[in-house]
Amino acid sequence: xxxxxxxxxxxxxxxxxxxxxxxxxxxxxxxxxxxxxxxxxxxxxxxxxxxxxxxxxxxxxxxxxxxxxxxxxxxxxxxxxxxxxxxxxxxxxxxxxxxxxxxxxxxxxxxxxxxxxxxxxxxxxxxxxxxxxxxxxxxxxxxxxxxxxxxxxxxxxxxxxxxxxxxxxxxxxxxxxxxxxxxxxxxxxxxxxxxxxxxxxxxxxxxxxxxxxxxxxxxxxxxxxxxxxxxxxxxxxxxxxxxxxxxxxxxxxxxxxxxxxxxxxxxxxxxxxxxxxxxxxxxxxxxxxxxxxxxxxxxxxxxxxxxxxxxxxxxxxxxxxxxxxxxxxxxxxxxxxxxxxxxxxxxxxxxxxxxxxxxxxxxxxxxxxxxxxxxxxxxxxxxxxxxxxxxxxxxxxxxxxxxxxxxxxxxxxxxxxxxxxxxxxxxxxxxxxxxxxxxxxxxxxxxxxxxxxxxxxxxxxxxxxxxxxxxxxxxxxxxxxxxxxxxxxxxxxxxxxxxxxxxxxxxxxxxxxxxxxxxxxxxxxxxxxxxxxxxxxxxxxxxxxxxxxxxxxxxxx
Numbered sequence: 140x141x142x143x144x145x146x147x148x149x150x151x152x153x154x155x156x157x158x159x160x161x162x163x164x165x166x167x168x169x170x171x172x173x174x175x176x177x178x179x180x181x182x183x184x185x186x187x188x189x190x191x192x193x194x195x196x197x198x199x200x201x202x203x204x205x206x207x208x209x210x211x212x213x214x215x216x217x218x219x220x221x222x223x224x225x226x227x228x229x230x231x232x233x234x235x236x237x238x239x240x241x242x243x244x245x246x247x248x249x250x251x252x253x254x255x256x257x258x259x260x261x262x263x264x265x266x267x268x269x270x271x272x273x274x275x276x277x278x279x280x281x282x283x284x285x286x287x288x289x290x291x292x293x294x295x296x297x298x299x300x301x302x303x304x305x306x307x308x309x310x311x312x313x314x315x316x317x318x319x320x321x322x323x324x325x326x327x328x329x330x331x332x333x334x335x336x337x338x339x340x341x342x343x344x345x346x347x348x349x350x351x352x353x354x355x356x357x358x359x360x361x362x363x364x365x366x367x368x369x370x371x372x373x374x375x376x377x378x379x380x381x382x383x384x385x386x387x388x389x390x391x392x393x394x395x396x397x398x399x400x401x402x403x404x405x406x407x408x409x410x411x412x413x414x415x416x417x418x419x420x421x422x423x424x425x426x427x428x429x430x431x432x433x434x435x436x437x438x439x440x441x442x443x444x445x446x447x448x449x450x451x452x453x454x455x456x457x458x459x460x461x462x463x464x465x466x467x468x469x470x471x472x473x474x475x476x477x478x479x480x481x482x483x484x485x486x487x488x489x490x491x492x493x494x495x496x497x498x499x500x501x502x503x504x505x506x507x508x509x510x511x512x513x514x515x516x517x518x519x520x521x522x523x524x525x526x527x528x529x530x531x532x533x534x535x536x537x538x539x540x541x542x543x544x545x546x547x548x549x550x551x552x553x554x555x556x557x558x559x560x561x562x563x564x565x566x567x568x569x570x571x572x573x574x575x576x577x578x579x580x581x582x583x584x585x586x587x588x589x590x591x592x593x594x595x596x597x598x599x600x601x602x603x604x605x606x607x608x609x610x611x612x613x614x615x616x617x618x619x620x621x622x623x624x625x626x627x628x629x630x631x632x633x634x635x636x637x638x639x640x641x642x643x644x645x646x647x648x649x650x651x652x653x654x655x656x657x658x659x660x661x662x663x664x665x666x667x668x669x670x671x672x673x674x675x676x677x678x679x680x681x682x683x684x685x686x687x688x689x690x691x692x693x694x695x696x
Contacts, residue, residue, distance in 0.1 A: 159216040160233035170225035174264050176209030179348075180221060181263035181364060187256045194248055194255075203262055205364040214239050217257065224261040227302050232257040262302045265347045265366050271331050272345035276370075282337035288321030292333055292376040293476060299368045301345070306360040306367075315374050317476050326351050329369065336373045338413040338478075344369045375413030375478040377459040383443045384457035388482070394449035400433025403572075404445055404488040405587060411480045418472040418479075427486055429587045438463050441481065448485045450525050456481040487525040487589040489571040495552045496569035500593075506561035512545025513602030515653025516557060521593040525569075530583055530590070539597045543653065545605070550575050553592060560596045568592040600653035607684055608664045609640065611649045620678050631676040636665045 174180050181203045186195040197204050206212055208221050216234030224230065234255040236242065244251040286292060293315040298307040309316045318324045320333050328346030336342060346367045348354075356363040398404055405427040410419040421428045430436045432445045440458030448454065458479045460466070468475040510516055517539040522531040533540045542548045544557060552570030560566065570590040572578065580586035603610045616622050623631050623639045631639075640661050643649045651660050666672075670680045 157235055159220045159235070159238055160231075161220055162231040163228065164231055165227075165229035167225055167227045170228070172225070172264055174208050174222055174224045174261065175266075176222060178208055178264050178266050179205065179364060180208050180224075180261065181205045181362065182221065182224075182259055182261050184257050184259045187258075189254055189256065203362055205263075205362075214255075216255065220257065221259065221261070224259075224264075226261055226264055229258070229260045232259060260302075263300065263364070263366050265364075267349065269347040271328055271347075271350065272343075273332055274343040276341040276343055278341075279337055279339040282340075284337070286320055286333050286336045286373070286376050287378075288334070290320050290376045290378050291317070291476060292320055292336075293317045293374045293474070294333070295372045295374060297370045299370075300361070301366040301368060303368075315474065320376075326367075328367070332369070333371070333373070336371075336376075338373055338375050339415070340373050342369075342371045342373075344371060372414075377478050379459075379461060381459040381461075383440045383459075383462060385444060386455040386457070387452070388455055389453040391449055391451045394452070397447045397449055398432060398445055398485070398488045400446070401431065402433075402488045402490050403429065403431050403587060404448070405429045405486045405585070405589075406445070406448075407484045407486065409482045411482075412474075413478045413480060427585065440479070444481065445483070445485075448483075448488070450485060450487050453482070453484045456483055489573075489589050491571075491573060493571040493573075495555045495571070495574055497556055498567040498569075499564065500567055501563075501565040503561055503563040506564070508599075509559045509561055510544060510557060510596065510599050511602070512554075512558065513543060513605060515541070515543050515600040515602055516560075517541050517597040517599075518557065519595045519597060520553075523591050524585070525589050525591055543602060545602075552590070553594075556592065556594065557596070560594075560599075562596055562598050565593070565595045568594060601650065603650065603652045608652045608660050608667075609649055611643075612647065615683060619683075620681050623676075623681070629677075631681075632674060633662070633665050636668070636676065637661050640664065 183197045183203055184195075185193060185198065187193050209218055211218065213221070214234065216232065216238030219238070220230065220232035220234065232255075234257065236252045236254060239253065239255045240249050240251075242251045244253060249255070295309045295315055296307075297305065297310065299305050321330055323330075325333075326346065328344065328350035331350070332342065332344035332346065346369070348364045348366060351367045352361050352363075352365065354363050356365060361367070407421045407427055408419075409417060409422065411417050433442055435442065438458065440462035441456060443462070444454070444456030444458065458481070460476045460478060463479045464473050464475075464477070466475045468477060473479070519533045519539050520531075521529070521534070523529045544554055549557075550570065552574030553568065555574070556566060556568035556570070568591070570592065572587045572589060575590050576584045576586075576588070578586050580588060584590070620631070621627075623636065625635045625638065637658075640649075640651070644651060651657055654660050665676070668676045668681055
């Protein structure tokens with residue numbers, strides 16, 4: 140191929156038998172391919188005579204010219220002048236008569252022996268032996284799975300002709316292109332070009348016309364015999380047969396129990412699309428997501444994905460759209476047919492039928508006396524959530540916690556866990572929320588939280604039955620009032636009453652309700668007996684609690 144003038148030092152009319160004159164007045168910086176003999180090409184041109192008079196123009200017809208170069212289907216000068224061109228290259232061609240229409244010309248259009256001037260721009264080059272050209276522009280480090288036939292894909296793309304002319308873009312529509320691969324819904328070249336892609340991968344796919352829209356083109360935007368260039372970003376993909384995919388990121392060494400249907404789970408999560416776009420996070424709300432699993436309260440994929448989790452486990456749950464929000468998506472953050480990825484951290488779970496779980500860490504030898512309801516106990520404790528978050532500790536105060544068991548002074552689960560303990564015994568208690576602070580929680584305690592208590596019983600005092608402040612160890616004195624009236628003046632003031640009760644306790648004849656303030660218990664007893672509140676007890680006012688209870692029974696009967 141001669142790219143210059145043969146026998147002439149500068150551009151001008153060729154001699155009678157000279158070759159075509161070629162002026163490559165614009166050559167693109169990147170030329171991936173040059174037109175070769177036998178290639179199919181598309182180009183625009185203006186054809187003029189030496190005086191500038193136009194005799195033909197593809198621009199005027201509004202359509203590019205397509206054909207095969209170098210096989211005699213064009214005038215010889217054009218056949219020669221187009222060879223070696225790059226896409227987007229521009230050339231001036233001067234075609235002498237013997238390489239154009241010769242001494243005959245074209246009636247009414249080109250006179251005999253006319254030298255022809257062409258201004259040509261090359262738009263497309265391809266060959267029937269061409270294959271799909273795929274270039275990977277970027278690829279994520281992790282790629283557990285690639286696109287296969289029958290997968291449903293969601294991708295963004297920019298579509299251009301080979302010369303860079305854009306014809307379509309999913310970005311301009313504000314949504315991905317969603318379709319099945321390998322089922323004939325796409326042009327053949329795109330069906331092939333998407334195979335083997337990872338979610339998040341970017342590719343450049345160059346598709347020859349026979350794998351695209353061929354001789355017919357497509358509407359007004361894709362001409363006949365046009366090669367297409369797609370810049371593709373695969374957002375996500377799945378297969379209709381997919382189930383939930385689980386990846387165990389961190390599993391505690393000790394996993395005594397796994398969540399099952401009907402359990403109530405508290406967990407944190409980050410929810411992302413496959414391209415990494417965050418659509419929701421419990422962390423941003425600083426509150427766990429709390430729900431039953433296996434009962435349809437959450438999307439099916441998450442219902443399945445939380446089955447078998449351990450407390451403290453972190454797992455990734457990948458959910459196909461048919462087990463998530465389907466073709467419609469959800470709101471403006473989850474597109475239709477989107478695959479969802481949840482990174483989950485399970486804080487705790489329980490079942491509404493769970494009792495308090497009690498683990499005895501240490502029990503003294505010779506443990507014969509254990510706690511019962513109504514006993515007064517002193518104990519130390521540390522309280523935390525199951526993820527280790529510390530909530531409260533009696534060690535933060537000067538003395539142990541004090542409480543009368545069975546008096547509704549502590550949560551039910553802690554009360555149960557303190558029963559049947561010996562002084563000096565240590566336990567770990569796991570208290571489900573229905574035996575703790577329930578769905579509402581308490582100050583510093585999240586709603587529906589499972590609590591962990593480390594308790595140590597310091598001491599215990601035997602209690603009295605409910606409703607009693609003092610009980611006799613045997614039968615009370617027959618002449619109780621006379622013995623209580625220490626100065627025998629016929630009335631019992633508060634100081635006499637207090638002295639008498641303390642004497643009975645000291646001599647082991649009876650015991651007060653255990654309390655950190657015995658004086659207050661005795662004062663309450665006196666106030667109960669001083670029925671007219673005149674500061675003294677008369678014989679008519681003094682009654683035993685057992686006698687009062689019997690009178691109430693008779694009244695009810």
